[in-house]
Amino acid sequence: MADYDHDNIFAKILRREIPAEILYEDDYAMAFPDIQPAAKAHALVIPKGEYCSFDDFSKRAEAVFIAGFFKAVQQVAAKLGLEEGGYRLITNHGKNAHQTVPHFHVHVLGGQPLGGLLSGDTLER
Ligand code: 5GP
DSSP: OOOOOTTSHHHHHHTTSSOOOOOEEOSSEEEEEOSSOSSSEEEEEEESSOOSSHHHHHHHSOHHHHHHHHHHHHHHHHHTTOTTTOEEEEOOOSTTTTOOSSSOOEEEEESSOOOSSSSSOOOOO
């Protein structure tokens, strides 16, 4: 993966240069609603650190930080009231996954039935 882009949109949200409704924040993570929600509940959780994607985060972040981050993801799901009904976590790494913002983020989706694992038929036949 390329070097971290300090001007990516989530870096700007983290630095509070661009407004976002902060749903949750702790030492490891910040969460805010996705600007184009794909479900009734759709939050993005980002680490407070310069990581391009899940792949980069997993390789470079300290174990304590990784644990803290994923605990925060659960806190966000709980805060959105999604524990009982269920929710889905998605994180996209790189081109094939259509990652569009190069700062690691986890999508938390729920509030309604979410259908199958992938929306389209992605297998080439
Ligand atoms: P990706 O495709 O990289 O996994 O997801 C990036 C997500 O960021 C998309 O779902 C997109 O709607 C969301 N997004 C892009 N720009 C902004 C923004 O400025 N604010 C917020 N809150 N979400 C954004």
